[in-house]
Amino acid sequence: MNVYKALTIAGSDSGGGAGIQADLKTFQEQGVYGMSAITAVTAQNTLGVQGVYPLGPDAIAQQLDSIGVDLEPDAVKTGMLFSSEIIRIVADKVQQYGWRKLVIDPVMVAKGGSALLQEEAVQSLITYLIPLALVTTPNIPEAEILTGRKITSLQDREAAAQIILEMGSRYVVLKGGHDAGTEGAVDLLYDGQEFIYMESKRIETRHTHGTGCTYSAVVTAELAKGAAVPVAIHTAKAFIQAAIEEGLGIGGGHGPTNHFAYQNRLRGDRYGAH
Numbered sequence: 195m196n197v198y199k200a201l202t203i204a205g206s207d208s209g210g211g212a213g214i215q216a217d218l219k220t221f222q223e224q225g226v227y228g229m230s231a232i233t234a235v236t237a238q239n240t241l242g243v244q245g246v247y248p249l250g251p252d253a254i255a256q257q258l259d260s261i262g263v264d265l266e267p268d269a270v271k272t273g274m275l276f277s278s279e280i281i282r283i284v285a286d287k288v289q290q291y292g293w294r295k296l297v298i299d300p301v302m303v304a305k306g307g308s309a310l311l312q313e314e315a316v317q318s319l320i321t322y323l324i325p326l327a328l329v330t331t332p333n334i335p336e337a338e339i340l341t342g343r344k345i346t347s348l349q350d351r352e353a354a355a356q357i358i359l360e361m362g363s364r365y366v367v368l369k370g371g372h373d374a375g376t377e378g379a380v381d382l383l384y385d386g387q388e389f390i391y392m393e394s395k396r397i398e399t400r401h402t403h404g405t406g407c408t409y410s411a412v413v414t415a416e417l418a419k420g421a422a423v424p425v426a427i428h429t430a431k432a433f434i435q436a437a438i439e440e441g442l443g444i445g446g447g448h449g450p451t452n453h454f455a456y457q458n459r460l461r462g463d464r465y466g467a468h
């Protein structure tokens with residue numbers, strides 16, 4: 195049996211909708227063996243982030259070494275990295291172990307506004323990590339911070355994708371979930387040659403906690419199985435659309451998406467709903 199393995203390097207979300215928990219659930223749903231290196235523990239629920247506790251550099255390096263020497267991942271993603279110091283460690287280990295299928299979700303703030311990346315760490319992301327990326331998946335506010343440019347039009351998005359590509363990422367997906375200016379939810383994929391738009395119906399809901407984490411986890415799982423980047427991106431869009439459409443409606447605030455929904459549709463059963 196061929197077992198494909200994916201690794202997430204990210205923060206823990208106690209509420210289970212984003213971060214490590216969203217990534218591992220998504221890997222499992224997509225038929226990939228999931229592994230994790232935790233960068234920070236957050237106390238978090240659908241109402242917001244109540245606490246952030248980064249792990250020490252040794253704890254992070256050691257997790258990556260434990261995986262690197264024994265359980266070679268087929269693809270790797272990063273999520274919440276919190277500090278420059280953590281970014282440097284992750285970049286070093288990615289190079290040391292030759293992890294080339296690297297997806298970077300440049301997580302900066304939680305939907306409720308809490309910082310998941312220190313401001314001074316943005317430059318480290320640009321200098322050390324993005325040059326190692328196969329795919330970088332910023333949302334619009336993250337792309338604005340990475341490029342220092344306001345994004346209000348589709349031309350602005352294309353220009354920002356170009357700048358991020360020039361930082362060294364082989365592909366860029368600029369996700370459009372935040373842009374209420376477009377009728378649909380419009381994502382832009384750029385490979386340095388052509389701009390490919392992927393549009394889906396925008397769903398009116400407040401339950402979008404963890405959409406970015408889940409989306410980039412699908413991309414990572416599909417890359418681990420050997421999919422080409424544009425194919426992995428299409429699968430991710432379909433997965434997240436189903437996950438938002440069939441939201442679980444749990445918690446009093448911004449609830450998680452339904453990680454069961456995409457496979458439920460393929461299998462025709464109803465896990466996660468009652």
Ligand SMILES: Nc1ncnc2c1ncn2[C@@H]1O[C@H](COP(=O)(O)OP(=O)(O)O)[C@@H](O)[C@H]1O
Nearest residue numbers: 333369370371372379395396397405406409434
């Ligand atoms: N309300 C929505 N309806 C449909 N798709 C959405 C909605 N919100 C986000 N998405 C999709 O979810 C994915 C994550 O997008 P986005 O919300 O921009 O990222 P993040 O979660 O990192 O802020 C993208 O594919 C985006 O198009």
Ligand SMILES: Cc1ncc(COP(=O)(O)O)c(N)n1
Nearest residue numbers: 205212213304403404405406
């Ligand atoms: C540990 C952790 N990592 C990432 C996010 C971003 O999630 P969102 O998709 O809601 O912006 C989060 N809220 N918590």
